[in-house]
Amino acid sequence: MRWLSRFLAMMVAVMLAGCGEPDFSDAEKKTIASLALSSLPPPKPDTTNRFADVPAAAALGSTLFFDQGMSRDGTVSCSTCHKIDRQFQDDLPQAVGVGHTNRRTMPLAGVARDPWFFWDGRRDSLWAQALTPLENPLEQAGNRAAYAHYIKARFGERYERIFGPLPDFSDMPSNASPLGNDAEKAVWDAMSGVQRDAINGVFANIGKAIAAFERSIEPAPTRFDRFAMDLVTGAEPKGDAVFSKEEILGLKLFIGKANCVTCHNGPRFTDNGFHNTGVPPVAGLPPDRGRIDAVRQVEADPFNCFGAYRDGDATACGELRFMVKDAPQLIRAYKTPSLRGAATRPPYMHAGQFSSLDEVVAHYAKAAPSVEGTSEIHPLELSDHERAALVAFLKTLSE
Amino acid sequence: MASIWRYLLAGFGLAALLVGILAVVYLTAPRSSHPAGPDVSRTKNTDNGLFVASFLPERGVVRQGQLQSWLLTLKTKSGTPVEGAAITISGGMPLHSHGLPTSPQATDYLGDGRYRIEGVKFTMSGWWQLHFAISANAGSDTVLFNVVL
DSSP states (O other): OHHHHHHHHHHHHHHHHHHHSOSSOHHHHHHHHHHSGGGOOOOOOOTTOTTTTOHHHHHHHHHHHTOTTSSTTSOOOHHHHSBGGGTTBOSOSSOBSSSBOSSOOOOOTTGGGOSSBTTTTOBSSHHHHHHHHHHOTTTTOOOHHHHHHHHHHHHHHHHHHHHOOOOOOTTOOSSOOTTSOHHHHHHHHHSOHHHHHHHHHHHHHHHHHHHHHHTTOOOOOOHHHHHHHHHHHTOOOOGGGOOOHHHHHHHHHHHTTTOGGGTSOTTTTOOSOEEOOOOOOOTTSOOOOBHHHHHHHHHHOTTSTTSTTOOSOGGGGHHHHTBOOSOGGGTTBEEOOOOTTGGGSOOBSTTOOBSSHHHHHHHHHHOOOOSSSOOOOOOOOOOHHHHHHHHHHHHTTOO | OHHHHHHHHHHHHHHHHHHHHHHHHHHHSOOOSSTTOOOOOSEEEOTTSSEEEEEEETTSOOOTTSOEEEEEEEEETTSOBOOSOEEEEEEEETTTTEEOSBOOEEEEEEETTEEEEEEEOOOSSSEEEEEEEEEETTEEEEEEEEEEO
16 A cells, blocks of 8 residues: 555656746746737727828827817816826826816827727727817817817918818808807808818818827836746846746736636737626716717717728728627626726726725626626635735736 | 455556556646637538538638638538528627627628628637528528637
């Protein structure tokens, strides 16, 4: 009998030696490599915006992004909420512009790679997105006719050098928009088709210039990327590229048992998809059903990829053409946010529901059902130590 | 008497050795994330045997996170291309409670039983299913393809 126990002990020893040294399996290493910033390709050309990579357009877009003149009362710009020194967000649970909005400001690093914009994806291009806050009464609260006049007055020459001659504005009303207040809507309705098209054209170009600028907002390498590089190349990690035991455990959980990587995948830690993760609504805010209500909005947007203001041809419109329009999975589904830099910009989720990463991880572990629709999250058995490890790993994406 | 015990002991020892070997083989085998994974064959008989269907990415490789076109080729059992078929596509990830992130459509007939399926996108790694409902002169049938990324 003794030989048997000796044999088994030997077998155990062999097995332990087999999986002792390298901390990660080949499959894990492959996943880790796929998350590293070095695997992020440059943004694809945007054929729907022929000014997307024109430097003068990006320069004008940058001016407009920071210009408070681009609002009804001259107090709000894109950068009021998307603050350049705060990862282009504002640290608030819900953004505040001319009024108090219902959603959290989204950070902008790498945004040019997204197929859909906003938490619910109700716009399908970066340039069409930029037009929305300009006219939203809670954000910049202006109207497109006023913006066209403003551009001519302030930036006429710069505009014309990029986009060609501005239309004749001599009998163009100074305030008009199909999305404005009743007076502005009435004026818009009374305008001729040619006039409306002229205003829409200038308005679309404002979006295209801003989008050209936003394409330069990119994520920066982090400790995780240095660690991943060393792991993949087999180099000895040095300095801050060395991960603690806790950070390694967190990474293993993230790509393993905790299933985070199913949605937070690729070098930006997002699948660019929409998911119901059971995040509770905020009391007092208007009902918010996420993606399901955004489908009609993007279809109705005259600046969408099928609209008249797109450059290039319709082959660029695949996402809109093959969009899922009606499925229960869209109810309270929100866009998977990138997790790069997340640790240093609480609060979290589409309306700032959670104030710390501890709360976020607790939410995933508990997997409470959604108030409407079905959450895709399943409860996780995580010890306190494992939860802390997940948070420790997320922090490596901000250092 | 003694010899029976010896045989028994030998038998027991052999059995233990076998168990040990099996354990070693099982525990050290490269761990695949899909034990007894789904059938990922690219050519199949449709569920009621009306057609032979094959489903392949048009450019040969599957890329996660990108809109891609695939080709669905439909033939009868005797190898005749199936023309004029109406095809609808659904699917999702059976292990997560969600469907497809896009709604793929048959957009073109390329001849020789080949249909272009556009708008296919796999946003996550894992097990995906694509279900085709096919209706042609020969009748209606369905087929399911598994794609594992």
